Amino acid sequence: MKVILEEQGLRDGLQTLPKTLSTKKKLEYIDRLVAAGLQRIQVASFVHPRLVPQMADAEAICQGLNKKEGIIYSGLVLNLKGVERALEVNLDHLACSISASNTHSQKNARKTLAEAKSAFREMVELCNKNNIRVRGGIQCAFGCRYEGKIAPSHVLDMVKFHLDQNIDELALADSTGMGNPQDVRELMSKVVEIAGDKPVILHLHNTENKGFANLFAALDAGVRYFDTAFGGLGGCPFIKSASGNIATEDTTHMLHQMGYHTGINIGKIVDISLEMHDYLGHQLPGQMYQLWNNSEIEII
Amino acid sequence: MKVILEEQGLRDGLQTLPKTLSTKKKLEYIDRLVAAGLQRIQVASFVHPRLVPQMADAEAICQGLNKKEGIIYSGLVLNLKGVERALEVNLDHLACSISASNTHSQKNARKTLAEAKSAFREMVELCNKNNIRVRGGIQCAFGCRYEGKIAPSHVLDMVKFHLDQNIDELALADSTGMGNPQDVRELMSKVVEIAGDKPVILHLHNTENKGFANLFAALDAGVRYFDTAFGGLGGCPFIKSASGNIATEDTTHMLHQMGYHTGINIGKIVDISLEMHDYLGHQLPGQMYQLWNNSEIEII
Numbered sequence: 374m375k376v377i378l379e380e381q382g383l384r385d386g387l388q389t390l391p392k393t394l395s396t397k398k399k400l401e402y403i404d405r406l407v408a409a410g411l412q413r414i415q416v417a418s419f420v421h422p423r424l425v426p427q428m429a430d431a432e433a434i435c436q437g438l439n440k441k442e443g444i445i446y447s448g449l450v451l452n453l454k455g456v457e458r459a460l461e462v463n464l465d466h467l468a469c470s471i472s473a474s475n476t477h478s479q480k481n482a483r484k485t486l487a488e489a490k491s492a493f494r495e496m497v498e499l500c501n502k503n504n505i506r507v508r509g510g511i512q513c514a515f516g517c518r519y520e521g522k523i524a525p526s527h528v529l530d531m532v533k534f535h536l537d538q539n540i541d542e543l544a545l546a547d548s549t550g551m552g553n554p555q556d557v558r559e560l561m562s563k564v565v566e567i568a569g570d571k572p573v574i575l576h577l578h579n580t581e582n583k584g585f586a587n588l589f590a591a592l593d594a595g596v597r598y599f600d601t602a603f604g605g606l607g608g609c610p611f612i613k614s615a616s617g618n619i620a621t622e623d624t625t626h627m628l629h630q631m632g633y634h635t636g637i638n639i640g641k642i643v644d645i646s647l648e649m650h651d652y653l654g655h656q657l658p659g660q661m662y663q664l665w666n667n668s669e670i671e672i673i
Numbered sequence: 674m675k676v677i678l679e680e681q682g683l684r685d686g687l688q689t690l691p692k693t694l695s696t697k698k699k700l701e702y703i704d705r706l707v708a709a710g711l712q713r714i715q716v717a718s719f720v721h722p723r724l725v726p727q728m729a730d731a732e733a734i735c736q737g738l739n740k741k742e743g744i745i746y747s748g749l750v751l752n753l754k755g756v757e758r759a760l761e762v763n764l765d766h767l768a769c770s771i772s773a774s775n776t777h778s779q780k781n782a783r784k785t786l787a788e789a790k791s792a793f794r795e796m797v798e799l800c801n802k803n804n805i806r807v808r809g810g811i812q813c814a815f816g817c818r819y820e821g822k823i824a825p826s827h828v829l830d831m832v833k834f835h836l837d838q839n840i841d842e843l844a845l846a847d848s849t850g851m852g853n854p855q856d857v858r859e860l861m862s863k864v865v866e867i868a869g870d871k872p873v874i875l876h877l878h879n880t881e882n883k884g885f886a887n888l889f890a891a892l893d894a895g896v897r898y899f900d901t902a903f904g905g906l907g908g909c910p911f912i913k914s915a916s917g918n919i920a921t922e923d924t925t926h927m928l929h930q931m932g933y934h935t936g937i938n939i940g941k942i943v944d945i946s947l948e949m950h951d952y953l954g955h956q957l958p959g960q961m962y963q964l965w966n967n968s969e970i971e972i973i
Contacts, residue, residue, distance in 0.1 A: 553930040554889040582885050582905075582923040582960040589854040589886040616960055623882040630853040656956075660882040660916055 376592075376633045378625065379413035379574065379600045380406050381618050382645075384449055386606030387427045388418065389617075392653065396430040400437045402645055403446075406603075409641035411621075413445040415468065415600075419455035435462035447508065451482055452492055456499045468544065469496040470510030473528050474517035490534060497538040508574065509540035515560075516551025525560045532564055542572040544600075547587060550580025550616070554590035561594035576600040578607065579616035579658060585627060588619060592631075599624065604646035605658035620659030622646060640665065676892075676933045678925065679713035679874065679900045680706050681918055682945075684749055686906030687727045688718065689917075692953065696730040700737045702945060703746075706903075709941035711921075713745040715768065715900075719755035735762035747808065751782055752792055756799045768844065769796040770810030773828050774817035790834060797838040808874065809840035815860075816851025825860045832864055842872040844900075847887060850880025850916070854890035861894035876900035878907065879916035879958060885927060888919060892931075899924065904946035905958035920959030922946060940965060 383399055383406075394402075399416075406414055416438065422429035431448065438446055447466040448459045459467055471489040472478040478489045493509070500507045513520075514528050528545070535543055545564060547557070557575075565573050575591045577584045577599065588599060601624045607617030622642040625635050639661065646662035656663075683699055683706075694702075699716075706714055716738065722729035731748065738746055747766040748759045759767055771789040772778040778789045793809070800807045813820075814828050828845070835843055845864060847857070857875075865873050875891045877884045877899065888899060901924045907917030922942040925935050939961065946962035956963075 553927055555931040580960060581926060583927055585882050586885040586889040589889060626881060627853055627883055631855040
C-alpha cells in the first residue's frame with residue numbers, strides 16, 4: 374500500500390528557526406529532496422516578510438525551481454494577497470489554509486472565523502480561475518493553545534465548508550501537537566468518509582510526543598497522505614527545544630517497517646538532517662538521522 | 674479504564690548515564706515518585722557492580738526504602754546470584770528477565786537461549802520458595818540489534834515457556850525500540866489472550882520514535898500495564914542523544930487525554946525531570962516536562 378509524504382521542512386521546518394537558510398541552499402535541498410523520492414514539496418509560504426523573514430525569498434525560490442515532471446511544488450497562502458503573489462511566479466499548486474480556532478484566527482490572521490471563511494472562498498475562486506490546484510487546509514483541527522480542544526463537530530462543519538468550495542485536496546493540521554490518537558482515529562475516519570474521492574492529508578506535530586501515535590491512528594482511519602519535515606524540524610515557537618513536525622525519515626522508516634511504500638530513500642533524507650544538525654549546531658528532534666549511519670546499530 | 678505504569682527511571686533510566694546518582698538522591702526520588710502516584714517502581718538491578726556501576730548500591734537502596742503500603746518496590750534480576758542478593762534485602766517483587774534473542778543472550782548474559790531458560794526456571798523456583806512475587810520478562814521481543822526482527826512465533830513460544838513456570842506477571846520488552854505498532858498490536862493481542870488472568874506488561878523504548886505509537890497499539894491489544902521512565906531517560910548505550918524509555922509524564926498525559934486513569938500527578942513527575950535535566954546539564958528526550966510549566970503554553 375502506498376503512502377505519500379509532503380515535505381514541509383523548507384517551510385514549516387525553517388520558519389521558526391533563528392537562522393535563515395540562503396535561497397541557494399533551499400533550492401539545493403529541494404532538488405535533493407526530489408532525488409530522495411519526495412513527490413510533494415512545500416517550497417515556501419507567501420506571508421509578509423516582516424512577519425516571517427525566513428520566507429522572504431518565496432518568489433526567488435519559486436523562480437529558481439528546477440521543476441521535475443510529476444513533482445508537486447506547492448506554496449502556502451493564508452490570504453488573497455498570498456495567492457496573487459504565488460500567481461506571479463507560476464506555482465501550480467497552493468495550500469490555502471485557515472484555522473479551526475476563532476481565537477487563533479483572530480490572533481494569527483486578524484480575522485474572525487466568518488471573515489476567514491469568506492477570505493478562503495475568495496482564495497479558492499482565484500486559484501480555480503487560474504487553474505491552480507488547491508489544497509484546502511484546516512489549522513488547529515485537534516487543539517489550540519488559546520481555546521484548548523476544538524470540538525470535532527465544529528471541525529466536521531469546517532470540513533464540509535471546505536468541501537463545498539472547489540478544492541482538490543483536503544488537509545487537516547494538528548498544528549499544536551495537542552491531538553491524541555484516539556481522537557485522531559475517530560475524527561479522521563469520518564473525514565475520510567466525507568471526503569470521498571478527494572485526497573485527505575494530515576499534518577502532524579510531535580510537540581507532545583504523540584505525533585507518531587497519531588500517524589498510526591490516522592493510518593487506521595484510512596489516511597494515506599501526511600506532511601513531514603526532515604529532522605523533525607518545525608518546533609513550537611514558544612519552546613526552543615520542543616519537537617516539531619513528525620520527521621520525514623522517522624515516518625518513512627516506520628511506514629516501511631509496516632509494509633507501506635513511500636518511494637523515499639531514507640539515507641538521502643538523513644544526509645540533509647545531518648547537515649542541518651551541523652548548521653544549527655544542535656540536535657534535531659528526529660531520531661533516525663542519529664541512528665542511521667551508526668555502525669554499531671543495525672537498522673532493520 | 675485504569676492503566677498502571679511501572680517507573681523504570683531509577684533502573685533503566687540511570688544505568689546508561691555517565692553520572693551516578695547518589696543513594697540518598699535515588700531514595701528521595703523513590704519517595705517522590707510514590708507521592709506522585711506511581712504504584713510500581715523498579716528500584717534497582719542486581720547485576721555485577723563492575724558491569725553497571727550505577728547500580729552498585731542496589732542493596733543499600735533496598736535497605737533504605739521507606740516502604741509504603743500497597744506500593745510494589747521491585748528489583749531486576751538476570752541470574753540466580755541476583756535473586757540471592759535480592760532475597761537478603763527483603764524485596765518482595767522481582768523481575769526475572771531473559772532475552773528472546775540468542776545472540777543478545779550470549780553477548781549480554783553469556784548464556785545460550787537454552788541455558789538462559791534453564792536459569793530462568795531456577796530463578797523462578799527460588800522466588801516461589803521464598804514467596805517473592807515474580808514478573809517474568811522477555812527482552813528484545815520485537816527486535817535485536819544483532820539478529821534484527823525476532824520471529825513472533827518464537828516470542829510466542831517463549832511466552833508459553835514463561836507461563837509454564839510459576840510466574841505472577843508477564844512482561845515483554847521492546848528493549849531496542851525496533852518494534853512497530855502494527856507488529857505490537859498483532860503480537861500483544863495474542864499474548865494478552867494466552868496470558869489469561871495474568872497481568873501483561875509492556876516495556877517500550879522510543880529509540881526510533883515509535884514508542885508512543887507502540888503504546889497506542891498495545892492499548893488496542895488490551896495491554897494495561899506499561900514501563901516508563903521520568904524524562905524519557907534510558908537511552909540506547911550506543912547513541913548518547915537517542916531517546917530512551919517512553920517518558921512517564923508524556924505517557925500519563927496521552928493516557929489522561931484518552932480518558933484512562935493512572936492516579937499519577939504529572940506536575941510532580943515533571944519536577945523530577947526538570948531536576949534531572951539540570952543535574953545532567955542537557956535536554957532529556959521527554960517532551961512534556963519542557964512544556965508543562967511554560968506559562969505561554971496551555972496544556973489541555
